[in-house]
Amino acid sequence: MRTAQNGGKIYDIKTAAPFLIDPVTDIDAFLQTIKADKLPEKLRETYWNAKIKEAKYRVMAGELWPTESVMEVFSETFKTIKKVTQLWVDTVEETKGLNDEQRTLLTELVDRLQDNIYKGLVSQAKSSETESILKDLSDAAD
Numbered sequence: 001m002r003t004a005q006n007g008g009k010i011y012d013i014k015t016a017a018p019f020l021i022d023p024v025t026d027i028d029a030f031l032q033t034i035k036a037d038k039l040p041e042k043l044r045e046t047y048w049n050a051k052i053k054e055a056k057y058r059v060m061a062g063e064l065w066p067t068e069s070v071m072e073v074f075s076e077t078f079k080t081i082k083k084v085t086q087l088w089v090d091t092v093e094e095t096k097g098l099n100d101e102q103r104t105l106l107t108e109l110v111d112r113l114q115d116n117i118y119k120g121l122v123s124q125a126k127s128s129e130t131e132s133i134l135k136d137l138s139d140a141a142d
Helices: 013-020 027-033 041-060 067-095 100-127 133-141
Strands: none
């Protein structure tokens, strides 16, 4: 530090900088933590374009599924489960034979399994939901 001709103080930039801004020691770590609204205006568009490209890549890589695709896969999966479990009674009866009591019990167990799956899915859907990729993007902006 030295004194200017008008009596003001002149600080060495290297000494003053840490008091004026947060020092960046690891640029990669810094870029991972910086929020989009803290970026310079010129970099924001680049940032958001990169996020959009990342989302598109994740869709193409199969890491990110549109809701419709998820619902279609679940729908087909549960149709298969329903069809197969409903055939258990007939399959066991044809291969090993069942008396009326056993047939009723197996039918009740299959019905209970289907009901438990349904209730579990409904309960899970009410208690938690997966967030949209837009949520991830907006969190990155905050």
